[in-house]
Amino acid sequence: xxxxxxxxxxxVKEIKKLHKRKEREKSGLFLIEGDHALTEAVRSQAWIExxxxxxxxxxxxxxxxIPTPATEVTESVMKEISSTETPKNIVAVCRIPEFSxxxxxxxxxxxxxxxxxxxxxxxxxxxTVDALGxxxxxxxxxxxxxxxxxxVRATQGSLFHVPVLQEDLGEWLExxxxxxxxxxxxxxxxxTSYSALEPQPYFALIIGNEGAGVQKKWLERTDQNLYxxxxxxxxxxxxxxSAGILLYHLKQTDW
Amino acid sequence: xxxxxxxxxxxVKEIKKLHKRKEREKSGLFLIEGDHALTEAVRSQAWIExxxxxxxxxxxxxxxxIPTPATEVTESVMKEISSTETPKNIVAVCRIPEFSxxxxxxxxxxxxxxxxxxxxxxxxxxxTVDALGxxxxxxxxxxxxxxxxxxVRATQGSLFHVPVLQEDLGEWLExxxxxxxxxxxxxxxxxTSYSALEPQPYFALIIGNEGAGVQKKWLERTDQNLYxxxxxxxxxxxxxxSAGILLYHLKQTDW
Numbered sequence: 001x002x003x004x005x006x007x008x009x010x011x012v013k014e015i016k017k018l019h020k021r022k023e024r025e026k027s028g029l030f031l032i033e034g035d036h037a038l039t040e041a042v043r044s045q046a047w048i049e050x051x052x053x054x055x056x057x058x059x060x061x062x063x064x065x066i067p068t069p070a071t072e073v074t075e076s077v078m079k080e081i082s083s084t085e086t087p088k089n090i091v092a093v094c095r096i097p098e099f100s101x102x103x104x105x106x107x108x109x110x111x112x113x114x115x116x117x118x119x120x121x122x123x124x125x126x127x128t129v130d131a132l133g134x135x136x137x138x139x140x141x142x143x144x145x146x147x148x149x150x151x152v153r154a155t156q157g158s159l160f161h162v163p164v165l166q167e168d169l170g171e172w173l174e175x176x177x178x179x180x181x182x183x184x185x186x187x188x189x190x191x192t193s194y195s196a197l198e199p200q201p202y203f204a205l206i207i208g209n210e211g212a213g214v215q216k217k218w219l220e221r222t223d224q225n226l227y228x229x230x231x232x233x234x235x236x237x238x239x240x241x242s243a244g245i246l247l248y249h250l251k252q253t254d255w
Numbered sequence: 256x257x258x259x260x261x262x263x264x265x266x267v268k269e270i271k272k273l274h275k276r277k278e279r280e281k282s283g284l285f286l287i288e289g290d291h292a293l294t295e296a297v298r299s300q301a302w303i304e305x306x307x308x309x310x311x312x313x314x315x316x317x318x319x320x321i322p323t324p325a326t327e328v329t330e331s332v333m334k335e336i337s338s339t340e341t342p343k344n345i346v347a348v349c350r351i352p353e354f355s356x357x358x359x360x361x362x363x364x365x366x367x368x369x370x371x372x373x374x375x376x377x378x379x380x381x382x383t384v385d386a387l388g389x390x391x392x393x394x395x396x397x398x399x400x401x402x403x404x405x406x407v408r409a410t411q412g413s414l415f416h417v418p419v420l421q422e423d424l425g426e427w428l429e430x431x432x433x434x435x436x437x438x439x440x441x442x443x444x445x446x447t448s449y450s451a452l453e454p455q456p457y458f459a460l461i462i463g464n465e466g467a468g469v470q471k472k473w474l475e476r477t478d479q480n481l482y483x484x485x486x487x488x489x490x491x492x493x494x495x496x497s498a499g500i501l502l503y504h505l506k507q508t509d510w
Contacts, residue, residue, distance in 0.1 A: 120375060124493045124495075124496060127489050127492065127493060127496075128489075128492060128493070128496055129487075130487050130488055130489040131483075131485045131486075131487050131488075131489040131491075131492050132485075132486060132487050133486045133487025133488065134487070135487075154493075156489065156490070156491075157489075157490075158488070158489050161487070161488040161489070195507050228386075228503070230386045230387075231386075231387060231388045232384075232385050232386050232387050232388025232389070232390075232416070233385055233386075233388065233413070233416040234382050234383075234385040234386040234411065234412075234413050234416070235411070235412075236386075236411075237382065237383060237386050237499070238379045238382060238383070238409075238495065238499075240379075240493065240495070240496055241379060241382075241383055241495055241496055241498075241499035242499075243496075244492070244493075244496035244497075244499050244500050245499050245500055245503045248483070248500045252450055
């Protein structure tokens, strides 16, 4: 096994670059950390470019099927390349998955994300879409990068299952209208209570920024806007919780 | 206005103690940070013991109604007493709210929390309970402290509205049975799909640990256990999202 002992090794610098969105976009690569994320990547036949494992860590058996050779690193090198304060002993460089033809009919719902800022919220939304299956996530301008380490962690492996695209929401709204797929906006108090709506075989849902909600310019172009009733005292619900309630309601069939 | 310039000031040490659970429990005090949290505390008539504000920060007008005198502190003192990397310029010491008679009939649902570890998840669950109104949260052994700063932040002020108790879940299950309030456990795959269940005027719901779920010893003592169908590839849903879907389904009336 190859081995890196010095934090000055040029490879270390190269990996650390991937903590930056710009570098991820340029290279098409991102980092995953920990056994669970790597297991999901392997199961999903993700393209794993390189693996770095901390010395003395036991090599998990499930990884024997990975053809990628691993490099052993010291504790201090692992600390340097990991994004967490307590590193998970294993870091892998992965290629950002590409999904084509998401508009060709294999998917039944589309979540349009308008400026979600919190990585945990975005990751959790992607995880919920994965739980429902056959969904696509479209990230509009101003949304946190899906390959940010905190998002990756919160998705719990779902990034390898769900198409996540960075595209113009305006163009998507046009396409939805052309194809007669109903598009629902979300609002704190305008529109229809979600519970009045029947489950939908095909739909799109716009989820908005944590503070400001969905931009008015998008709300004006939806088929209908939905709100979640808040009979109690909280001003609003968490964005990922709202998405979960709405998506499970809209997808609900006789499970 | 009083003023603290040195991080060595004994007051600074006293405040910092409240970052520890043990000290919060001993003193009955906890910290809140930022304008939003303080505004919610004031609106909820919370007992605010002391306020510390960073020099040069504008005093928000809404706080004029607070009788508590504020102490001005330097930037370095604020950094020392704040729990966040980018302090929010205002920190207040609050008394942990006490709620009595939660079993006397004014509340319609009870969320029993079994070993939730992630502060963001617990805070978000408390926020969802507050959104629905008339709910109580009971924290079983092994659950993160509700007055941990990260929980406080995620509740977005709801800690002042919702009774949050640290009590024995076993005793609660006994009480629920005696009073004929139906108690639902949650499981990944055992029991009934939640969507088959009608909304309930009164109920209790047990939410489990992020990895291990609800302990078997509790699942055996419920009236019914519920699962949320996962037709897609994700292994599970986020705990706060699950709680949101279930609570909104169970409370759903003709809003």
